[in-house]
Amino acid sequence: MAELVPAGQARAGEGAVRADPPRAYGDPASGCFALLQRVSAPVLGFDQARAIERLVRDLQAAGFQAGPGASELPFAGHGFEGRMRVVAAPDGGDRIALRSAACFYNGREPDRCRAACQAMLDSAGATR
16 A cells, blocks of 8 residues: 655654654555554553553444454444554653554455555554
């Protein structure tokens, strides 16, 4: 898939949540799309299970069917289906970094898009 939005390096101040600009990819003719995001924050008080539960609730509130998988969150709604993976890792000192990769597609070429999504999720380092 071709990159739709160029990446940047904007970050918030020290001690705050830091978010790299998201990277967006897509093949509109096939109906395949992907988003990659990296966020870091102080580790104090971070609870990954609670964060995933909130993500599921937020997706459901937006009209998506979503449920947690082993390390993957499948979702479907509004004419799209897809999967999201999130990986947490130490980010030096007392910080934690979260890398998320979401890939989704509509009904144009779902078999082709599923394969492209799998490759995108695997290459993003957000492994199963």
